Amino acid sequence: MTYFERPALTLLTDTSYLAAEPEPAPPWAEDPVAEETWRLSALCAETDPEAFFPEKGGSTREAKRVCVGCDVRAQCLEFALTNDERFGIWGGLSERERRRLRLQRRDVLSA
Ligand code: SF4
Numbered sequence: 001m002t003y004f005e006r007p008a009l010t011l012l013t014d015t016s017y018l019a020a021e022p023e024p025a026p027p028w029a030e031d032p033v034a035e036e037t038w039r040l041s042a043l044c045a046e047t048d049p050e051a052f053f054p055e056k057g058g059s060t061r062e063a064k065r066v067c068v069g070c071d072v073r074a075q076c077l078e079f080a081l082t083n084d085e086r087f088g089i090w091g092g093l094s095e096r097e098r099r100r101l102r103l104q105r106r107d108v109l110s111a
Helices: 032-041 061-068 073-082 095-110
Strands: none
Touching (some): 061 073, 073 095
């Protein structure tokens, strides 16, 4: 018997919750697996991450150039918009550009 095969020690007498099925996720909940899979194809993972988080007033050109060739640009941008990412380049857009896009979408929805 290895360490990992030993039964877990517990002070709890009711361990029935261990066998219970997990609660089904509500339809509006994000699928954490699907949410993360796009990151596996992120082109920026192969480059200098600092280019995507430039100092204030720094150039975003290099990061945006990488984003243009990225296969998951749309997913990246939606993730940033959904999660209100305030810093860095996501989906080829800066914080200011994402803020503008968010406002444009809100205006379209409220029109
Ligand atoms: S779009 Fe840009 S920031 Fe987003 S994953 Fe691709 S390379 Fe990275």
